[in-house]
Amino acid sequence: MSQSAQRSGTSPINDSADKSHTDDQALQADLAGPREECGVFGVWAPGEDVAKLSYFGLFALQHRGQEAAGIAVGDGRHVTVFKDLGLVSQVFDEQSLQSLRGHLAVGHTRYSTTGSTTWENAQPTFRTTATGSGLALGHNGNLVNTAELRDRVAALTGRPAVQHGRDAATTDSDLICELLASTAADVGVEEAAVRLLPTLRGAFSLAFCDEQTLYAARDPHGVRPLVLGRLERGWVVASETAALDIVGATFVREVEPGELLAIDRGGLRSTRFAPSEPKGCIFEYVYVARPDTTIAGRSVHSTRVAIGRRLAEEYPADADLVIPVPESGTPAAIGFAQASGIPYGHGLVKNAYVGRTFIQPSQTIRELGIRLKLNPLREVIRGKRLVVVDDSIVRGNTQRALVRMLREAGALEVHVRIASPPVRWPCFYGIDFATRSELVANGLDMDGIRRLLGCDSLGYVSLEGLIDATEQPSSRLCAACFDGKYPIPLPEDAQLGKHLLEELMAEDPRNITGPTNGANGKPGGIARVGAGSAASAATTFGSAGTMRQP
Numbered sequence: 001m002s003q004s005a006q007r008s009g010t011s012p013i014n015d016s017a018d019k020s021h022t023d024d025q026a027l028q029a030d031l032a033g034p035r036e037e038c039g040v041f042g043v044w045a046p047g048e049d050v051a052k053l054s055y056f057g058l059f060a061l062q063h064r065g066q067e068a069a070g071i072a073v074g075d076g077r078h079v080t081v082f083k084d085l086g087l088v089s090q091v092f093d094e095q096s097l098q099s100l101r102g103h104l105a106v107g108h109t110r111y112s113t114t115g116s117t118t119w120e121n122a123q124p125t126f127r128t129t130a131t132g133s134g135l136a137l138g139h140n141g142n143l144v145n146t147a148e149l150r151d152r153v154a155a156l157t158g159r160p161a162v163q164h165g166r167d168a169a170t171t172d173s174d175l176i177c178e179l180l181a182s183t184a185a186d187v188g189v190e191e192a193a194v195r196l197l198p199t200l201r202g203a204f205s206l207a208f209c210d211e212q213t214l215y216a217a218r219d220p221h222g223v224r225p226l227v228l229g230r231l232e233r234g235w236v237v238a239s240e241t242a243a244l245d246i247v248g249a250t251f252v253r254e255v256e257p258g259e260l261l262a263i264d265r266g267g268l269r270s271t272r273f274a275p276s277e278p279k280g281c282i283f284e285y286v287y288v289a290r291p292d293t294t295i296a297g298r299s300v301h302s303t304r305v306a307i308g309r310r311l312a313e314e315y316p317a318d319a320d321l322v323i324p325v326p327e328s329g330t331p332a333a334i335g336f337a338q339a340s341g342i343p344y345g346h347g348l349v350k351n352a353y354v355g356r357t358f359i360q361p362s363q364t365i366r367e368l369g370i371r372l373k374l375n376p377l378r379e380v381i382r383g384k385r386l387v388v389v390d391d392s393i394v395r396g397n398t399q400r401a402l403v404r405m406l407r408e409a410g411a412l413e414v415h416v417r418i419a420s421p422p423v424r425w426p427c428f429y430g431i432d433f434a435t436r437s438e439l440v441a442n443g444l445d446m447d448g449i450r451r452l453l454g455c456d457s458l459g460y461v462s463l464e465g466l467i468d469a470t471e472q473p474s475s476r477l478c479a480a481c482f483d484g485k486y487p488i489p490l491p492e493d494a495q496l497g498k499h500l501l502e503e504l505m506a507e508d509p510r511n512i513t514g515p516t517n518g519a520n521g522k523p524g525g526i527a528r529v530g531a532g533s534a535a536s537a538a539t540t541f542g543s544a545g546t547m548r549q550p
């Protein structure tokens with residue numbers, strides 16, 4: 001959730017130093033854009049280096065989550081998990097990948113849409129069943145019955161769900177893993193999944209495994225994407241088709257909404273655990289997915305170009321140059337230029353990796369604001385009437401700073417065009433926008449937003465135009481952040497929120513937290529369990545050098 005919620009600080013309104021600080025925080029939060037959710041990857045391929053395949057698969061999914069990464073491998077006898085905070089390239093090296101040997105793997109990249117950014121919340125999340133076998137799970141999406149699941153776990157274990165004798169994990173994904181593991185001991189993982197999955201509410205695209213079998217499942221609405229691919233000697237599942245491409249897998253089909261796949265030596269089995277009622281996230285087309293990904297048979301790049309063309313029809317502009325806000329605004333800017341006949345050019349250069357550092361910028365650097373992320377090409381911009389195409393507006397701080405920067409760089413006019421309708425509602429299915437009160441389109445009309453941004457004109461593509469561009473029937477799409485029509489019923493406010501489990505944990509009288517390392521994660525981590533022997537289970541934390549029994 002946006003850290004601009006830190007506005008709950010104490011700054012009096014006339015305290016200009018504090019105000020500039022909070023503005024600065026809001027801009028920093030905004031610069032990060034809508035936060036993606038997570039990426040999942042799974043591979044079953046005996047004879048292949050499944051850890052390295054997962055590593056490259058996760059690279060292709062890095063845009064979906066940059067806070068943590070992990071890979072679990074199964075070798076027939078053990079499940080081993082390695083995970084940590086950081087980018088895929090920071091978490092893994094040759095040595096750690098060499099230690100992950102097996103014939104199947106599950107990988108995950110995380111942005112926290114539930115729970116804080118801690119080592120415990122990194123995925124794959126891991127459990128040992130009562131029979132001593134391991135279970136590792138990666139989840140993309142957000143559940144909306146987390147509080148109910150937490151009560152179920154508490155009823156099963158007699159403890160708050162988040163206490164497992166180690167530091168607390170506070171994610172809905174952890175609850176899924178716990179509930180699966182608790183039933184799997186009696187009936188096996190596959191049957192446990194068939195029983196559990198229909199009781200989960202919300203968005204989930206899952207990849208999980210035990211020692212022998214890779215599983216994949218998608219919620220009945222298929223809110224988040226999940227695809228199946230074929231290797232010469234195995235199978236791959238991944239959040240996006242781009243992750244199949246990078247490992248040389250050929251696209252087979254999407255995992256169907258309400259479908260569970262199991263892949264092992266017996267081949268691929270498909271079980272329908274719920275009827276399919278597709279409501280795919282339309283924001284995947286706008287911003288989340290890679291442009292080289294295909295969703296429901298439609299290329300994301302082509303969709304974005306079509307949105308730009310529609311935008312030019314709906315909101316034409318008299319201008320000299322169309323420039324994108326890179327990267328996600330680029331295809332729509334191309335479409336706008338094609339349809340309008342206005343030349344297309346690059347007027348902004350992106351510092352592509354600056355938003356992905358864990359190092360906090362110094363105050364001097366932070367004061368540069370948007371220049372941390374985007375730098376204008378002055379010789380291109382000077383003296384021009386510009387159309388600037390961006391993917392979406394959340395709080396508006398980025399676009400306001402951008403318009404000012406373009407004027408300072410010599411633009412004569414700035415016409416802002418947005419390749420999605422106004423974001424007026426929060427997402428509870430796995431995209432971290434902001435609270436409703438922080439959304440600029442929630443409190444202002446169109447002219448109010450234009451004046452706030454300081455641009456000469458403003459145009460958002462219509463929802464109808466966006467849906468047409470996806471070539472999907474509106475009945476198969478979720479567009480709740482634009483129209484407020486949530487396809488999966490939501491519980492009351494008190495049962496929602498990114499930090500719900502942490503809040504419940506703080507309130508629970510049974511919660512006696514033992515000693516923890518207290519930090520945001522430990523360097524490097526392996527969880528390993530030997531099949532058939534719960535006593536062999538151990539958790540080690542790399543260079544922290546500590547070992548505890550879970």
Ligand code: SF4
Binds near residue numbers: 223281282480481
């Ligand atoms: S509310 Fe918006 S971001 Fe969330 S799933 Fe629906 S379309 Fe996607």
